[in-house]
Amino acid sequence: MKIAVCVKHAVDEAELKVDSGGNPQLAGAASKMSTFDKNAVEEALRVKAAHSGEVVVISVGTSDAKKTLKEALAMGADRGVLIGADPLVVDTIYTARLLAAAIAKGGQYDIVLCSEGSSDSYSGLVPPMLAEVLGLPYIGYVRKLEITGQSAKAERSLEDSVEVVEAPLPFVASVVSEINEPRYPTLIQIMQAGKKPMEELSPQTLAPDAKALGSMVASMKAQAMARKRVVFEGPPGDVAKKLLDALTTEGVLPK
């Protein structure tokens, strides 16, 4: 079983600072492996443990993204591939085309795993685009994955329902965080991860014809969520009643 996992070295949203004008301070911001990508790596490692094979982690990123690849290698992936481009500059279709080129170059993969979206920009566009470019079936938002022989059965976690689908191998899937609990690499695995192979590819040689659509992020603003700040005062019984009424009016509770 040969599994590719696409990972992104993302801005650490938990440590991101926003200036008084609402602009996120991206320069020099702390970074990390995109949160749900860990679930994708974990799932790949579980499939490998059950069926044996190889797990290759692939990232479009600057040299900083080696940290994320190394973390995936520490978790247990076998080798890493870095495609040198800045994900803050390239658009999603170009990212998908680069990933597809690296996957095609790497030979016959049985499974390509992504997460539902990156924890910084969270467009969720790359996984389906990647499936389209590769011409493979796509299963989005997977919360459970079973591989039997040459086919997969997956539970898709949708807004108000769970859909069970089947697909032949190879396929592309995006996973949601409920699919598993990512393992912590031990310190010795972290130290040894540096010894695992990591290949660096340039977009020009990998996919000279791949083009961006040119859709770029023009600006990015932090969104402030306004709170209603309603305070009820009075004896507990009255306050509880008022709270119930308010929650019902707001549609939180059914009428």
Place this chain on the structure above:
Amino acid sequence: MAIYNAEHRRLMEMFYPEEHEDYSQVLSSLGKFMEKEILPLSSKFDTGEAQIKGARKGLFEQGLSQIAFPTEFGGLGLPFCVYSNAIELLGTADASIALSVEIHNAVAEGIHRFGSSEQSKKYLPRILSGKSLASFTLTEPASGSDAATMATTATKKGGEYSINGSKMFITNAGDADLYLAFAKTSKGPSCFIIEAPNPGLSFGADLKKMGMRGSRTSEVVFSDCRVPEENLVGEEGKGADYAKEILHGARIIVAALNVGIARIAYDKSLAYAKQRKAFGKTISEFQLIREKIADMKAGISAGRLLYFYASRIREMGGDYSSEASQAKVFATEMSLKVCDDAIQIQGGYGYTTDDVHRHWRDARLLTIGEGTSEVLRMLISRRELASSQ
């Protein structure tokens, strides 16, 4: 909250321009483990609603104890500073586990530095992997830093020693599988490895402590506790010197642990000050609160630099005994003050909330344990006076 944050990262980069990325990856991974597996349970360890055993085992499996030991004995061969920084992070996540692990590691250090290579081969892999929990048994009911006055004896009979006496305030007592015990032979204080269970080894009731409640502490009693002669560490009569050396290293670690306690108390009170309102504004707007915030922050930064500095001298092979003592005196007293200020900032909630005042209760131990502030000031000043002549 990121337990391993940008400030730690920057210091690592300054101290280790070449290797800092690897070290930061190790520490950041440990930090994430602690954020998820330890920090949320910390107040429950204090109240007894949860036990530290499982979390401690998890830390051992991650490799916390392996950091600064050579690879040939199951270590990672990383600098001492990476280990001390890891203990700072653990102090932030939970001080009582940090104490338990720190003592455990001090035993590994003693065996590694003063034991035979056979002893290192036999015991270090067990200790560093956490398969065996270790306990350091030096202090007695009537003997503390003046280790030479110990009353516990070891008498050689045939191929073994018979140890008799008792040890007091022993961390990990009862839970541990290995005890590094100090007892007097005819040649003076000597050091032994005792494996539990042993029919001559028993324990008093758990002591009711003010803080550090997650870790077990009790009296350890030796009554004709037989130990094979190959379990003597180093030479007879040199035990007090070994203990002193082990404690110098442990003092750096205790300093780091206290920086970690101060950090969590500070973070909580800073968050509180930003949202608590008085007289129509948040209390963080008041100058007297701001003064506390500034002093707390400066103390934490200074404490961290002191233990980094002492760690680095140790790594470079210098005499770090005074710097270790300076780091411990400063960091333990700083953290007590920071925890006290944290209670003050949080007012009535500080005094009545376990999760706030527990940091002060935890910190309170460490101006006493592993060398009191008074004894350490004696050591520091003694060296200053000797060298100025």
